[in-house]
Each structure stands twice: as C-alpha cells, then as structure tokens.
Amino acid sequence: MSSARSEIAELTPNATDLRAPMYTEAASGQNTVDRARTILGLTQSEIADALRANESTLHRWRTGESRPTAVYATRLAALNDLIDAIQLLARTPSEMARWLNTPDAAFGGRTPRHLIRDGRCEFVLGALAVRAERPVSPGALYTALQRLEAKGVITSRMGDPTPQRGGRAKRHVAVTAPGMRALRRSLQAYQRLLDGLDLFRGAHA
Helix, strand or coil, rough: CCHHHHHHCCCCCCCCCCCCCCCCCCCCCHHHHHHCCCCCCHCCCCHHHCCCCHHHHHHHHHHCCCCHHHHHHHHHHHHHHHHHHHHHHHHCHHHHHHCCCCCECCCCCEEEHHHHHCCCCHHHHHHHHHHHHCCCCHHHHHHHHHHHHCCEEEEEEEEECCCCCCCCEEEEECCHHHHHHHHHHHHHHHHHEEEEECCEEEEEC
C-alpha cells in the first residue's frame, strides 16, 4: 500500500548518523510515554520494559526533570514511529487494540504487544511496512494525504480543471522541509532495520 508506506516512511528521529538519532521534541520522553499510554493502552510498566528503562526514569522524563540519553532517544524514536504507523493502519481504536493483542504467526505466535514490551519496536514496524504492500483505494489515498498535511510534512493545492480529467481539478502536492527531514529519518530507520536482519540466513542450508 503505497500511501501507507509513504506515511510509515515519516518515522524516526532526526539524525546525521544512521546509528545515533538525535533527541527531538517529537520523540521526547514525555511525549512518547504519554502517547504509548493513551494511544496504545500500554501500562507504565510495559512502556518501561519496551524502553529497557525503569519507571522512575519514565516519571522524570514525563515531568521534564531529565532528558533521555542518546541510547534512550533511539528507543523512544522507534516506539514513537511505531505508534504513528499503527495509528495510520488501524481504522478504529478497537481495531488497534485487537491487533495489538492478537497472536501473529509473523511474530512466532506472539502478540505485537509482547514484542513491543520486549523492545522490538523496529521489528514490528518493519512487519507493518511489509503488510502495507496492498492495493489502495483513492479514498484511502486522500485520507493519508490529509493526515500527512495535518502533520505538516506536505502541502497541497488544487490546480485548474483540465479537459484530460473531464473538467476536474488536479491536486498538487509538495513535500515541506519537515517532510524531507522525516523522509531522511525513515531511510535511517529502514537502514537500522536492515542492519538487524541476517538477509542470508538459511541461504546455504
């Protein structure tokens, strides 16, 4: 699903080094912990497990008493990206909850919630990207574009009606500077995902 992949491709913190994402407000400790609780329904303990942190550290992030180190910033970015992707692909909160808590063969019979709790957010995000490879309806495409525009990563305008389109106007879309930064972050996230895979596993079996 190209539109879903386009939005999934926004995901991961600003970085100049593929392996060392920089701290950003979007993926801050306070913001991400709150989103994981309210959107995914994770408990404080589950979020701590996902980030391999303790609950007192999460509390300090949420209250602004401290900021995440580079290691935690990377984990927060992965969780933040995953939340964005799940929001995009799940049509309703109930669908999101059902998917999170349903065992999946792609995850060895475990639930996505279990993998998130184990800190494997990028693995789950990669699986979502693969599943997004499906036909997309025009309605879903425009919904995705509206969400992207609301996030400020694209702008759009309506052009003039043309005879080739039966007198209908064409929508012109342009990527914003934040959108380009998001695209670079997505490429970095994808590279980190590839770095964690053994692409030749079983090739010589």
